[in-house]
Amino acid sequence: MLCVHGDQHNYSGIGLSITPSYIRHDCLGNCSRAVIGDVVIYRASRDIGSGAPIFVPYFPAWMEVEERQGRLSCYDIYCICFLCQSQMGDKNYHDERLAAVGALFGTLPTTEDILQNPPKAIQELEELCTHLERTYVDHPTIQPRFHSAGKFALLGTCYQLLGNREKQLESSLRGLSALGFDAKVDAIGHLFIMRHGHYDRENVAKLAEMQASSLQADGLVTQAATWRLLAGKALDIRFGHWSFTDYSIFGRERPKDTSNTD
Ligand SMILES: [Zn+2]
Numbered sequence: 074m075l076c077v078h079g080d081q082h083n084y085s086g087i088g089l090s091i092t093p094s095y096i097r098h099d100c101l102g103n104c105s106r107a108v109i110g111d112v113v114i115y116r117a118s119r120d121i122g123s124g125a126p127i128f129v130p131y132f133p134a135w136m137e138v139e140e141r142q143g144r145l146s147c148y149d150i151y152c153i154c155f156l157c158q159s160q161m162g163d164k165n166y167h168d169e170r171l172a173a174v175g176a177l178f179g180t181l182p183t184t185e186d187i188l189q190n191p192p193k194a195i196q197e198l199e200e201l202c203t204h205l206e207r208t209y210v211d212h213p214t215i216q217p218r219f220h221s222a223g224k225f226a227l228l229g230t231c232y233q234l235l236g237n238r239e240k241q242l243e244s245s246l247r248g249l250s251a252l253g254f255d256a257k258v259d260a261i262g263h264l265f266i267m268r269h270g271h272y273d274r275e276n277v278a279k280l281a282e283m284q285a286s287s288l289q290a291d292g293l294v295t296q297a298a299t300w301r302l303l304a305g306k307a308l309d310i311r312f313g314h315w316s317f318t319d320y321s322i323f324g325r326e327r328p329k330d331t332s333n334t335d
Contacts (some may be wrong), residue, residue: 099128100156159216178265198228218251
């Protein structure tokens with residue numbers, strides 16, 4: 074397999090990869106790929122059973138299915154993975170969802186609105202989130218909900234302003250769930266990640282970092298560290314997949330690997 078490493082914005086070279094050519098594409102995949110010099114590293118992003126095939130996503134799952142399929146067709150791949158089937162079958166809902174986001178986006182509370190009137194902002198965001206959630210056909214572990222993840226982060230901020238820790242955590246978990254994570258918080262506020270999400274690295278890292286900052290501000294150091302671990306993991310997946318080569322080219326320091334369960 075002759076590979077061009079990087080995309081049009083991040084071109085880093087062409088390589089002939091023998092063994093990796095046996096690893097097939099799947100839009101959700103079960104591992105991520107990093108290219109360092111002349112070495113290709115594959116890293117599990119979720120549990121893989123003994124003898125089970127390894128799949129790697131050639132393009133990020135958060136891309137619209139049409140764009141993803143278009144790019145894959147350049148590799149002569151016409152993907153019929155769970156995600157593609159789910160999103161193609163979701164066409165009507167998809168259009169309705171985009172229309173809803175478009176219609177409501179202009180009226181979404183600004184940071185100033187949130188600061189001035191958190192209860193009103195909460196009501197509007199809850200309505201939008203509930204509406205968005207309703208328009209998905211499949212469970213988030215099959216069909217990630219990238220359109221709603223950021224809204225849950227905003228919702229969490231509103232609850233934080235009102236000092237409602239329980240709802241703040243709940244909003245964060247809803248945001249993680251939208252990205253396909255299976256997570257839970259125990260009675261004393263520790264976060265457990267049971268299953269990896271769908272590689273929307275920026276959103277997961279941002280959400281976890283926000284959560285960590287607010288917990289840190291409240292003096293909840295252990296809980297903050299748990300969320301930072303998640304943020305680190307999200308970044309690690311991010312830099313381990315598409316952007317890793319940026320760091321080797323420009324000599325910048327790579328983010329520290331704080332993950333320990335992959
Ligand atoms: Zn697919």
